[in-house]
Amino acid sequence: MADDRDPAAIPEAPAKAEVPETVQEAIRTLIHWAGDDPTREGLVDTPARVARAWKEYCQGYGEDPRIHLSRIFEEVGGYDEIVLLKDIPFQSHCEHHMAPIIGKAHIAYLPRDHVVGISKLARVLHGFARRLQIQERLTAEVADCIWDALKPHGVAVVIEASHACMTARGVRTPGVTMVTSRMMGVFRDDERSRREVLALIGC
Numbered sequence: 760m761a762d763d764r765d766p767a768a769i770p771e772a773p774a775k776a777e778v779p780e781t782v783q784e785a786i787r788t789l790i791h792w793a794g795d796d797p798t799r800e801g802l803v804d805t806p807a808r809v810a811r812a813w814k815e816y817c818q819g820y821g822e823d824p825r826i827h828l829s830r831i832f833e834e835v836g837g838y839d840e841i842v843l844l845k846d847i848p849f850q851s852h853c854e855h856h857m858a859p860i861i862g863k864a865h866i867a868y869l870p871r872d873h874v875v876g877i878s879k880l881a882r883v884l885h886g887f888a889r890r891l892q893i894q895e896r897l898t899a900e901v902a903d904c905i906w907d908a909l910k911p912h913g914v915a916v917v918i919e920a921s922h923a924c925m926t927a928r929g930v931r932t933p934g935v936t937m938v939t940s941r942m943m944g945v946f947r948d949d950e951r952s953r954r955e956v957l958a959l960i961g962c
């Protein structure tokens with residue numbers, strides 16, 4: 760059958776998710792409380808946009824990050840050293856102010872018999888980061904998830920991040936980085952292994 764679509768036609772924008780009226784009303788209330796008029800033209804579509812943006816920031820609630828670690832590779836050619844995924848950029852939001860937490864994570868493990876695809880470590884990170892968080896819990900959740908799923912000899916997670924609730928408001932102190940770490944297995948119990956992984960991470 761002939762395709763009679765005009766190839767030069769502008770494709771339609773994808774349909775946007777419906778946002779319940781109660782959610783939009785809550786955002787209108789906030790805009791009004793902040794001092795603006797939610798009915799003015801520039802703000803009319805803002806409540807729905809904000810709501811969709813928040814669904815995206817909080818996508819992690821819709822997934823169980825453990826699923827990313829279900830596919831393992833056993834043919835590793837005898838590889839038995841540290842695997843490190845370094846400088847993984849991520850974004851989260853703090854549960855106190857719902858302000859952005861922006862930083863990078865370093866995730867390492869010492870495999871026991873099998874490894875996972877490296878992208879999966881970043882997927883686990885994003886699964887927990889796309890929620891309302893404190894950095895300590897984010898660090899612990901990523902490490903615990905890898906520990907439980909892979910049963911490796913060791914896991915090390917180090918996160919360095921800047922919190923907009925400290926830079927853009929409140930104490931307004933830019934340039935501050937919060938560093939958290941969770942060491943498990945040999946990286947916790949064996950000083951030499953701990954030093955080795957921290958040296959690889961560059962801490």
Ligand SMILES: Nc1nc2c(ncn2[C@@H]2O[C@H](COP(=O)(O)OP(=O)(O)OP(=O)(O)O)[C@@H](O)[C@H]2O)c(=O)[nH]1
Binds near residue numbers: 893929
């Ligand atoms: N430990 C920890 N604290 C965080 C994190 N994100 C934000 N905070 C802090 O959470 C605290 C909340 O303190 P509150 O006194 O309840 O809130 P606040 O009056 O807005 O505090 P200020 O930010 O100091 O203005 C602040 O000190 C934030 O800096 C995090 O990931 N971990």
Ligand SMILES: [Zn+2]
Binds near residue numbers: 854855924925
């Ligand atoms: Zn905060």
